[in-house]
Amino acid sequence: MxxxxxxxxxxxxxxxxxxxxxxxxxxxxxxxxxxxxIHIVPAANKLSEIRKELGKLYSFQWIIFTSTNGVANFFYWLNELHLSFQASDYKFAVIGKATGEALVQQGIQPNFTSESTDSVEFATQLQQILGNESQNILVPTGNLASNNLEKVLGKQHQMNYLVVYKTETxxxxxxxxxxxxxxxxxxxxxxxxxxxxxxxxxxxxxxxxxxxxxxxxxxxxxxxxxxxxxxxxxxxxxxxxxxxxxxxxxxxxxxxx
The missing domain is CATH 3.40.50.10090 (Rossmann fold)
Structure with missing residues (x-):
């Protein structure tokens, strides 16, 4: 038993x-x-920002997902706004196994998966992969997310945080x-x-x-x-x-x- x-x-x-x-x-x-x-809902109050950022996806080299909610709501908004998306045009980094699995369910294999969910540790590891050339990075996230990635990656790369979902009580x-x-x-x-x-x-x-x-x-x-x-x-x-x-x-x- x-x-x-x-x-x-x-x-x-x-x-x-x-x-x-x-x-x-x-x-x-x-x-x-x-x-x-709590419950998670798409950030409809951020529609104008979402439409603007997703409308220029072509400008990003990397997309970072920090949670399964980020993955789910990123693709929710792509579908909701009827936007085309060619995954092969980007590289993907995810924090944690569960987030990686959520991305795989969307038919995308992450280029980098951090086993650790510590965002600073993740960013430090990813920086080694990104190298010295500045990258334009999109981070689909939630309204309560921290900006810990900025502490490491923001020194050399253009970080773009897009709130795609919000946590409500x-x-x-x-x-x-x-x-x-x-x-x-x-x-x-x-x-x-x-x-x-x-x-x-x-x-x-x-x-x-x-x-x-x-x-x-x-x-x-x-x-x-x-x-x-x-x-x-x-x-x-x-x-x-x-x-x-x-x-x-x-x-x-x-x-x-």
Whole structure:
């Protein structure tokens, strides 16, 4: 029997990621409750900028994707605006395995994939590939994204950040699951992004002492956001990958049962 059998997990991420967690955890006997605190939507408020930048794609040599949401919404806008796109005209760099897989699903093989999701580490590695000649680079991103790439790549290359999606806080919160959290009737709460952490704190503080929750952070960036709120995650996978997280979490429970 899996060490995850009978466990109750609460997923605070957007519904698409929750479905992945259910697919991975439910066959092992775990219960996954969907409690989305955020959702991702195309950045319709940025339509004029999107139309302008995507209309001059020919001017870019590289396209950098920092997340699966960036990939999905970049292609959403290409289709929405009926723009032609010849992938062979560009080179692609992605942060993380999941982002690379999302690009492959679009029929494009990345030219560079960083296993690390640390943006500065990614940028440092990519700089070695880009070399000394200045490149014009497009970065489809979200409204809450950091500009850490700029610190490394902006010194030598023309960086163009295009907001193609935005993160919004969910308007409706499941009252039954909220009550479960307040009663600590769960095993772990999953946090996959800093925005989910911020939304959680805004909802539950001061109803509960958020520092006491039992939680998982998908990676270093999310962990940092949690620690800033006084939350120490009980578990952080070695790499920010859902499949690996479930595998390591299973070992964690097996070794700590």
């Amino acid at each position: 899996s060490g995850l059998h009978g466990k109750t997990f609460i997923a605070t991420c957007a519904e698409d990621k929750t479905q992945v967690l259910k697919r991975l955890l439910e066959p092992k006997g775990a219960r996954v409750l969907s409690f989305p605190l 969910s308007a409706a919160i499941d009252k039954a699951i909220s009550a479960q959290i307040e009663a600590a009737a769960y095993d772990l709460i999953f946090f996959l992004s800093p925005s989910a952490v911020n939304a959680f704190v805004s909802i539950f503080q001061p109803k509960i002492a958020v520092s006491t929750i039992q939680s998982v952070a998908i990676g270093k960036v999310t962990r940092k956001a949690m620690e800033q709120e006084g939350i120490e995650p009980k578990f952080v996978p070695s790499l920010p990958n859902l499949e690996l997280m479930v595998e390591e979490l299973e070992h964690y429970y097996k070794n700590n049962s």
